[in-house]
Structures are given as C-alpha cells and as structure tokens.
Amino acid sequence: MTEKTPEKPARPALLDRLRRVPLWTVVPAAAVLGVAAGSVYGAVSTPEYSATSYVLVVPTDASDPTAALGFATAYGRVASQVAVLGDAQVWAGVPVARLKEHVTTATSPDAPMISVTATDASPTTAVNMADGVARALVADGGHLQTDTNVKVLQFSRAVKPTAPTSPSTPLAALVGGCAGGLLGALALLVRPRRRGTPETYAPVPGPATAHAGGHTPQPETV
Structure with missing residues (x-):
C-alpha cells in the first residue's frame, strides 16, 4: 500500500506578490516612505x-x-x-x-x-x-x-534666539529619506536567499553499465 505524499500548503497570495516585486525597487520605495515620514514629523512637531x-x-x-x-x-x-x-x-x-x-x-x-x-x-x-x-x-x-x-x-547672559534649533520640514524630510534608503539597503542585505533547484546530471555510461545484464564483452579471437 503506497503512502500518500502530504500536500504542501498553498502560499499566501500576498507573499507571492511580494516575491514578484523587483529587488531594485526596495531602496527607492523605502527612501520615498522615509521622506514622507520626515515631512509629516517636521510639519506636526513644535519648533524649539x-x-x-x-x-x-x-x-x-x-x-x-x-x-x-x-x-x-x-x-x-x-x-x-x-x-x-x-x-x-x-x-x-x-x-x-x-x-x-x-x-x-x-x-x-x-x-x-x-x-x-x-x-x-x-x-x-x-x-x-x-x-x-x-x-x-x-x-x-x-x-x-x-x-x-x-x-x-x-x-x-543668554541671548534671545531668533530661529528654532529643531530641524525644519525640509531637513526632516531629507533625514527621513536617507534613513529610509539605508534601511531598504540593509533589508536587501539581510534578506533570506532563495534556494536554487539542484541540477540533475545523467550518469556517464561505464564499463559496468554499457551492456545489459552487466556482462563484460570478451575479446574476439582470430
């Protein structure tokens, strides 16, 4: 009686879509997200x-x-x-x-x-x-x-400041973009590598397998 091979669970659709995303888009996308986050922080934070x-x-x-x-x-x-x-x-x-x-x-x-x-x-x-x-x-x-x-x-005595020392919105956006690009590059470096399919090679016929039955051919006599 032959045993049935257990079926592998289907991969989530989201995971398959992420695997199809080109790797070169990770760093630019992370930089854009960093710029957006930095801009929001610079806009809502109180100047000091x-x-x-x-x-x-x-x-x-x-x-x-x-x-x-x-x-x-x-x-x-x-x-x-x-x-x-x-x-x-x-x-x-x-x-x-x-x-x-x-x-x-x-x-x-x-x-x-x-x-x-x-x-x-x-x-x-x-x-x-x-x-x-x-x-x-x-x-x-x-x-x-x-x-x-x-x-x-x-x-x-202290002099009354005329400009805030906290980062402005453009500076916060620049810092966020640099940080996002760096994190995206690090994510590419530490990502798990895909395992390739092992290649199969046909065996090279040898003396033992050149003839059926494993008989070694005898030399002809003149």
Missing part, C-alpha cells in the same frame, strides 16, 4: 528654541586656577539638583521638573566655565530658564565662597 548662558569660576587670592577648574566641573554637575533649581524656578517662572527636563550644562576641561543651555517652545522662556539656572549657580557659589575660595560669576 535654545538659549545659552555662561558662568565663570574665578580663583581668589587663597586659591589657584586648578582649584577653580575643579569647582567649575563640580558646579556643572550639581546644576540640575533640586537644591540649586529651587531658586532658579522663581527667576525662570517655570516648575523645577521643567527645568530639570529642558536645561543642560556643560563644562570644559581647559577653562573654568559652565555653559547653561535651556530649550523650550518659547524663546523668551528659554532665555529665562538659562539665566535663572545661571543666577542660581552664582548665588550658590557666593554662599560657599568662604569654603571653596573661588568666585562664581555670570560671564554672559
């Missing part, structure tokens, strides 16, 4: 403005520049702490949580200076937040000047 205020740490007669550089790094690290931002929120006019989320500080290994950068949808609020945190650092440094032997001064 950045303002930066600078604080300088100066050594007193009882200190040296090396100590000022170390305290500048320390003040840059504690700028986001609630103890410092407690006064900054009064001058900036925003809650502490908003300051901690939208204000960043940076220090330089070569100069005792701290940059305080604030980002907000309103350019005026961004300026107030940056100057508020810088002013809080100056006040905190004045309270500790007797112990640290360094002065904390506001080197420059």
Whole structure:
C-alpha cells in the first residue's frame, strides 16, 4: 500500500506578490516612505528654541586656577539638583521638573566655565530658564565662597534666539529619506536567499553499465 505524499500548503497570495516585486525597487520605495515620514514629523512637531548662558569660576587670592577648574566641573554637575533649581524656578517662572527636563550644562576641561543651555517652545522662556539656572549657580557659589575660595560669576547672559534649533520640514524630510534608503539597503542585505533547484546530471555510461545484464564483452579471437 503506497503512502500518500502530504500536500504542501498553498502560499499566501500576498507573499507571492511580494516575491514578484523587483529587488531594485526596495531602496527607492523605502527612501520615498522615509521622506514622507520626515515631512509629516517636521510639519506636526513644535519648533524649539535654545538659549545659552555662561558662568565663570574665578580663583581668589587663597586659591589657584586648578582649584577653580575643579569647582567649575563640580558646579556643572550639581546644576540640575533640586537644591540649586529651587531658586532658579522663581527667576525662570517655570516648575523645577521643567527645568530639570529642558536645561543642560556643560563644562570644559581647559577653562573654568559652565555653559547653561535651556530649550523650550518659547524663546523668551528659554532665555529665562538659562539665566535663572545661571543666577542660581552664582548665588550658590557666593554662599560657599568662604569654603571653596573661588568666585562664581555670570560671564554672559543668554541671548534671545531668533530661529528654532529643531530641524525644519525640509531637513526632516531629507533625514527621513536617507534613513529610509539605508534601511531598504540593509533589508536587501539581510534578506533570506532563495534556494536554487539542484541540477540533475545523467550518469556517464561505464564499463559496468554499457551492456545489459552487466556482462563484460570478451575479446574476439582470430
């Protein structure tokens, strides 16, 4: 009794259609989708403005520049702490949580200076937040000047930005197109390869199979 070979399930029609799509269209299609996504993001996202205020740490007669550089790094690290931002929120006019989320500080290994950068949808609020945190650092440094032997001064106030720092719609579309094209190319590289049908070859007749029955021909005698 012969066993029946199980029938293979039919492939989904969508899968068959995808297999028939030319491979060279994957990258352009992915780039077009990226441009569309970037354009939508640039159109619906709220523009953000950045303002930066600078604080300088100066050594007193009882200190040296090396100590000022170390305290500048320390003040840059504690700028986001609630103890410092407690006064900054009064001058900036925003809650502490908003300051901690939208204000960043940076220090330089070569100069005792701290940059305080604030980002907000309103350019005026961004300026107030940056100057508020810088002013809080100056006040905190004045309270500790007797112990640290360094002065904390506001080197420059923040300037009201005139243009948003967030990417514009054309730039977002360009970035989205590049990202989409890159993802499409990566998809082509990692796609599973199709297995080819193994080729069959006819056996070459040999001495053993040249004659039926497997008899080896005998040499003729003269």
